[in-house]
Amino acid sequence: MATLADDAVVAARPGGERRWVALALVVPALAVVGVFFVAPLVLSAVGAFRTSGGAFTLAHFAKALDLYGRDLVFTIAIVVLSTALIAVVAIAIAGYLTLGEHPRAVALLRWLYRWPLFIPFVVAGQIMRTFLAKNGMLNHVLIGTGLIEPISAQSMLDWRGIVVAFVWKQAPFVTLLLAGAMAAIERQHIEAARNLGAPRLRVLVDIVLPQVRGTLLVGLVLSFVTMLSVLSVPLMINPNSPTMITVDIAYRINTFSDYAVANALCLLSLLLAAFGAAFYLRHAVRSAAS
Amino acid sequence: MTLPMRFGQGALRAVVLALLAFAIFGPLLNLVLWAFAEKWYFPNKLPLEYGFTFWQRVFSPRGNALGSLGTSIWIAVLTVVLSLAVAVPAGYALGRLKLPWRGLILLAFLLPQAVPNLPVYVNIAQVFYRIGLAGTIPGVVLVHASHGLVLAVWIASAAFASVDGSLEEAARNMGASAWTCFRTITLPLAAPGLMASAIFVFLESVDEFTGTYFVGVPDVTTLPLLMFNASMGGNYQIASITALLLLVPSIGFMLVVERFLKADVLAMVGR
Numbered sequence: 001m002a003t004l005a006d007d008a009v010v011a012a013r014p015g016g017e018r019r020w021v022a023l024a025l026v027v028p029a030l031a032v033v034g035v036f037f038v039a040p041l042v043l044s045a046v047g048a049f050r051t052s053g054g055a056f057t058l059a060h061f062a063k064a065l066d067l068y069g070r071d072l073v074f075t076i077a078i079v080v081l082s083t084a085l086i087a088v089v090a091i092a093i094a095g096y097l098t099l100g101e102h103p104r105a106v107a108l109l110r111w112l113y114r115w116p117l118f119i120p121f122v123v124a125g126q127i128m129r130t131f132l133a134k135n136g137m138l139n140h141v142l143i144g145t146g147l148i149e150p151i152s153a154q155s156m157l158d159w160r161g162i163v164v165a166f167v168w169k170q171a172p173f174v175t176l177l178l179a180g181a182m183a184a185i186e187r188q189h190i191e192a193a194r195n196l197g198a199p200r201l202r203v204l205v206d207i208v209l210p211q212v213r214g215t216l217l218v219g220l221v222l223s224f225v226t227m228l229s230v231l232s233v234p235l236m237i238n239p240n241s242p243t244m245i246t247v248d249i250a251y252r253i254n255t256f257s258d259y260a261v262a263n264a265l266c267l268l269s270l271l272l273a274a275f276g277a278a279f280y281l282r283h284a285v286r287s288a289a290s
Numbered sequence: 291m292t293l294p295m296r297f298g299q300g301a302l303r304a305v306v307l308a309l310l311a312f313a314i315f316g317p318l319l320n321l322v323l324w325a326f327a328e329k330w331y332f333p334n335k336l337p338l339e340y341g342f343t344f345w346q347r348v349f350s351p352r353g354n355a356l357g358s359l360g361t362s363i364w365i366a367v368l369t370v371v372l373s374l375a376v377a378v379p380a381g382y383a384l385g386r387l388k389l390p391w392r393g394l395i396l397l398a399f400l401l402p403q404a405v406p407n408l409p410v411y412v413n414i415a416q417v418f419y420r421i422g423l424a425g426t427i428p429g430v431v432l433v434h435a436s437h438g439l440v441l442a443v444w445i446a447s448a449a450f451a452s453v454d455g456s457l458e459e460a461a462r463n464m465g466a467s468a469w470t471c472f473r474t475i476t477l478p479l480a481a482p483g484l485m486a487s488a489i490f491v492f493l494e495s496v497d498e499f500t501g502t503y504f505v506g507v508p509d510v511t512t513l514p515l516l517m518f519n520a521s522m523g524g525n526y527q528i529a530s531i532t533a534l535l536l537l538v539p540s541i542g543f544m545l546v547v548e549r550f551l552k553a554d555v556l557a558m559v560g561r
Contacts, residue, residue, distance in 0.1 A: 022387035026395055029380035029443055036436035037402050040413035047413065105303050112307070115314050117547075118540040120497030122514045123533045126521050130324055130530070131317040138316065140335040168317065222403060229406030231500045232514075236521060246408055253504075259416060266409035277404040 047263035060264035094178035125236035174219035181215035324530035344527035366495035381446025415504035438491035449483020
């Protein structure tokens with residue numbers, strides 16, 4: 001039993017040395033992230049600007065924008081629209097979970113909303129591929145309830161299908177974060193406003209939402225970035241032009257082994273993500289510092 | 291509130307909940323129907339025949355599903371071991387110790403969540419191809435782990451941070467060594483959070499598609515890749531059966547997530 005001796009060593013150890021111990025514990029994890037995440041990212045940035053001879057060039061970007069400029073716009077539109085819809089759905093559900101006054105409806109909603117939470121994108125793609133097809137269940141139900149005529153049934157496997165798959169999969173995640181943050185708000189604020197006669201919608205907008213803005217932002221930015229780099233959903237639902245640039249990246253590589261243009265497209269998607277990530281990192285750093 | 295208004299509100303509530311239920315379960319039900327459909331073509335609302343023929347095909351020794359399932363689980367287990375081996379020490383340091391440049395280090399662990407992963411996968415696949423790691427299980431595990439360990443670090447650091455420091459002090463005061471204290475006090479108290487991070491990493495690895503799509507080809511076919519190939523080949527039954535297999539861990543974990551991740555740990559994630 002060397003416990004007393006150990007103790008003495010720890011007690012005698014100067015503070016500076018213990019900080020190095022802490023650093024040593026973090027280094028392996030940092031190394032994995034550095035080698036297998038940061039380094040490939042740097043390679044991507046370098047590859048996008050290099051000719052095969054190694055000189056600096058912007059030609060890959062010119063080619064990428066020329067061939068896939070339309071897809072870039074299509075990608076931005078889809079991801080922005082999906083993010084907006086996710087925000088609406090998440091606020092509505094989390095808001096009702098927090099402010100709902102019908103306990104059974106709240107319990108049912110809590111059980112209901114989170115089913116797609118951990119379903120992978122590739123499975124969500126397959127699910128929507130059949131559900132939204134011309135022959136899919138959605139059309140059969142719409143026809144069966146008389147909402148549309150059989151003749152006007154159409155396949156939704158285009159931009160709409162991608163948006164539906166994204167919102168279906170990603171809204172529960174943001175809702176989970178948001179509902180958690182809302183549950184942590186002091187009930188007194190809400191109850192005071194309710195007692196003063198404020199309708200629930202006003203309480204949600206004026207009292208609850210301002211206090212959970214950070215969480216909502218983090219959830220939305222994470223979703224935004226995730227959706228930007230999902231390959232399976234657009235590949236399965238809408239692989240033909242116009243499509244998302246993830247599909248174009250895979251196409252350049254699989255068909256032409258054209259890493260240069262693929263990397264230029266990658267860098268453009270990084271640029272889009274940087275826009276959102278700037279918000280996110282700023283918030284994360286601020287809360288890490290506090 | 292008058293009675294008719296209350297009734298109207300109740301009806302509205304029921305309609306909205308029913309629509310939501312359809313939006314969530316409709317697509318899942320459609321998948322189940324496809325998994326058991328023997329014959330189903332336009333314009334029939336429901337399959338013409340149900341049966342297990344395709345299940346037999348999927349699970350027959352000649353079908354690839356069992357092999358892919360094995361590959362997926364083996365890769366996920368290795369990913370969990372590798373991720374936790376580096377994430378637990380890092381999480382402990384971040385959650386409990388005084389760490390120089392803590393903000394910067396946290397930032398580095400946020401990066402893989404805040405940056406699109408496709409550029410990383412594309413370029414790592416090219417490097418792995420050159421050094422012979424492409425199309426191998428270690429190659430896929432490294433890619434999965436570099437992403438999974440980030441989640442593991444976050445959850446582990448939150449789990450360690452939520453351990454009550456006074457318990458450790460009490461143990462140390464009674465003469466326990468630092469290692470004994472960690473092993474008998476800190477680790478058991480953080481265990482549910484560490485378990486959660488292990489499950490998260492496992493699930494993420496089993497479900498991972500894009501990285502495996504680029505790094506695993508042509509020899510490593512995990513379950514998501516098998517599903518994707520079947521679907522793109524137009525074989526909706528095989529794709530749906532494989533998708534159902536993938537849904538089992540996803541939905542199972544969704545149902546128990548809160549048992550592992552207590553609110554206090556969830557609240558610390560990302561801090």
